Amino acid sequence: MEVLSLLGQGFATSLLPLNIGIVIVGVTLGLFIGAMPGLGSVNGVAIVLPLTFIVPPASAIIFLAALYYGAMYGGAISSILLGIPGSSTAVATTFDGRPMAQQGRAGLALIAAAVASFVGGTISVVLFTVFAMPLAELALKFGPAENFALVLLAFTTFVGLGGDDAFKTVAMICLGLVLSTVGLDLISGQPRLIFFDMPGFYAGISFLVLAIGVYGIGEVLWTVERSKVEPTVTPAKVTWAEMRAGFAVLSRTWKTMGVGSVMGFFVGMLPAAGATPASLMAYGIAKSTSREPDSFGKGNVEGVVAPETANNAASTGSLLPMLSLGIPGSPTTALLLGGMVMWGLTPGPMLFVEQADFVWGLISSLYTANLAAVLINLALIPVFVWALRMPFTVLCTLVLVLCIVGGFAPDQRMHDVWLILAFGVVGYLLRKADYPLAPLVLALVLGPVMERSFRQALISAQGDVTTFVTRPLSATFIGLALLFFMLPLLSRLWARRGGSRAA
Amino acid sequence: MLKAVLKAESLIALGLMGLSVYFMWHAVELPTTWDGRRGPGGGAFPFWLSAIMLAASTGVLVRTVLAEVRLPDPRPFFEPGMIGPVVAVTLALTITIALMSVVGTYVAVPLFMLWYLRFFGRNSWRVTVPLVVGTPIVLFFFFEVALLILLPKGITEPLFFPLYAIFF
Incomplete structure (x- = not known):
């Protein structure tokens, strides 16, 4: 009951x-960003973060959370109308959303996507409200050893569950962690890794510089290479009659919605999983439990729902560990975490004690953001249809200009702008060679936490490494981390044994 | 064998290996050894992580080369004909950022937009002109007037004195 008060x-x-105004602006902007092919919540948050200095820190976070929500809703719009997912999180929505649009049922698909997003968002925010306090209270007992073990666990989930090549994932995690050590040593204050003696490196490499580079410039270069043909927009009109018919159809999909919401929330909490695998898994479950699985992929509304x-x-789920443990569950929440640190708020259990007003203000604004998103989404469908006709080149120009100017704004150093360009090009090449970029960004954000907790734990244990395995919670996390790390190897061994037996 | 090493994927792995060696060389400037009572020194964290990165990217290289020798992948790394536009955009960005400190943001950004919208994107003048003219105005009011963040102006700085006098 304390939670309710x-x-x-x-x-x-x-x-x-x-x-309220901030939520409405954030959601609307997020819807547009999400609806643009190629741009998703992580790009939106990265590009817009430097612009949020205009409002006080608490409002800035609410704004970014609203934008995050809006972008998650908006992703479905281009999946349905263009057949191109707005971001990877909306890939599964194209499977049935696109066929529906081609059959002239684009309006119903858009209504289904908006309502399903609302149901998923709302159920998960309720789960979030229930779990936030207990998790934060548990986390209050953590010392440096537990924090280190937890960050390690977060990284190993990428190796075990990320689905990318293990070598490449490890290389990206280490690259991000090493980049996070640039600047002054956390404990002794001595300068380190000052490349080419450039004074710009003394202040370290900001997560924002990497994120704008990778998710802004890198994304545009990626789009430039791919956009040979301009896609065609399927027309969609949404009338009251269609809306009513839509709700009637949707009321029959409550089971799919319930399963998707609960599963999405828990999958979203894992750092390596998140919204993309959650949506693919939900699609798979809906298809395999359906009475007519063959209709999936041909325009079944449950395939959108x-x-x-x-x-x-999942996007709400990934906010939970970020806020209550200080460990983000996705690249977007890693950026939110970085933003909060920049504004002087330290996410983690102490935030619930020291900044309770802020925490609960943010959580309650997730409820308002959800409501605002579904209403604005439904009301603005004609505008989205029009906006999607905008040429790619106009979108790309605006994004690039925002990246350059927005990258300069926080610290007002040209050094950062050059780094953004460098990270953009490198990020684009790495992405082409199938290196996962999410662990890179997460590692840069979590690097200082990891190093500080590791060294603090050792200082307080007087250099005794066994401190990480003699404390029960820390030992549990380390054990799980080892398990995740070994998972690719184990599954290969498993497959080989199974294979030889079959042969 | 040489052809397999010169493949783009191998070159990227080689680049990462080089980068990790460079990081390690930098990291040893601070103590990397274990101080009995206080744990590792300031260079240890970057040094050993770079070492792991070196090992991982070596793993990628070895596997890429082996796979390539066994069964060459005929697909090109860059989509044919599309590497040109990517290089063009990268070059234009480099020039724009360099120009920002010389002739200022309010010259460099419109020039970049003009090139991108009109000559690279082949949009009509009706789309190009309003964006090229409008964006700098929005940037000025957002950053300089509302946020009090002065964008680089280079030699065009004196032109802004009258505007500063009005808004500050």
């Missing part, structure tokens, strides 16, 4: 006119 106090913050509930639920 805290949530009530939170609504007192989030229902302030300023914050399942991934859209799951990806929205």
Whole structure:
């Protein structure tokens, strides 16, 4: 019950006119960014973050969270109308969304996506509200050893569950961690890794510089290479009659929605998983439990509902470890975490104690953001149809200009702008060679946490390494981390044994 | 064998290997050894992580080369004909960023947009002109007037004095 009163106090913050306005602007902007092919929540947050200096820190976070939500809703729009996923999280939505649009049922598909997103978002925010406090209270017991073990666990999930090549994943994690050590040594204060003696490196490499480079410039270069033909927009009109018919159809998909929401939430909490696998898994479950699995891929509305509930639920799920443990569950939440640190808020259990107003204001604003997103989404469908006709080159120009100027703004150094360009080109090449970029960004954000907790734990244990395995919680995390790390190897051994027996 | 090493994937792995050696060389400037009571020194974390990165990227290289020798992958790394536009955009960005400190943001950014929209993107003048003219104005009011962040102006700085006088 304590949770309810805290949530009530939170609504007192989030229902302030300023914050309602911020949620509406954030959601609308997010919807547009999400609807643009190629741009998803992570690109939106990276590009827009430097612009949020205009509002106070608490409102800036609410704004970014609203943008994140809006982008998750918006991803479905280009999946349905263009057949090109707005971002990887909306890939599964194209499977049935596109056929529906081609059959002239684009309106129904868009309504289904919006309503499913709302259901997924709302169920997951309720789960979030329930789990946030207990998790934060557990995390209050963590010392440096546990924090180190937890970060290690987060990274090993990428190796074990990320699905990318293990060597490449490890290389990217290490690259991000090494880049995070540039600047001054955390403990002794001595300068280190000052490349070419450039003074710009003394302040370290900001997560924002890497994120704008990789998700802004790198993304545009990726799009430039791919956009040989301009896609065609399927027309869509949404009328009241269609809306009513849509709700009638959707009321029969409650089971799919429920499964997608709960599963999406828990998958989203894992750093390596998140919205993309959650939506694919939900699609798979919906198809295999359906009475007519053959109709999937040919325009079954459940094929839109399942991934859209799951990806929205997952995006809320990935906020949970970020806020209550200080360990982000996705690249987008890693950027939110970086933003909070930049504004002087340290995510983690202490935030629930010291900044309870802020935490509950943010959580309650997730409820308002969800409501705003579904309403604005449905109301603006004609505008999205029009906006998607915008030539790629116009979008690319605006994104590039925002990257350059927005990258300069936070610290006002040209050094950062050059680094953004370098990271953009390198990120583009790495992505082409199938290196996963999410662990790179996460590692840069978590690097300082990892190194500080490792060295603090050792200092307080007087150099005794066994401190990581003699404390029960830390030992559990390390054990799980080892398991995840060995997973690719184990599964290969497993497959080989199974294979030889079959032969 | 040489052909397999010169493949783009191998070159990227080689680049990462080189980068990790460079990082290690930098990291040893600070103590990397274990101080009995206080744990590792300031250089240890970057040094050993770079070492792991070196090992991992070596793994990628070895596997790429072996796979290539066994069964060459005929697909090109870059989509044919599309590497040109990517290089063009990268070059244009480099020139724009260099120009920002010389002739200022408010000359470099419109020039970049003009090139991108009109000559690279082949948009009509009706689309190009409003964007090229409007964007710098929005940038000025957002960053300089609202956020008090001065964007680089280079030699065009004196032209802004009257504007500063009005808004600050």
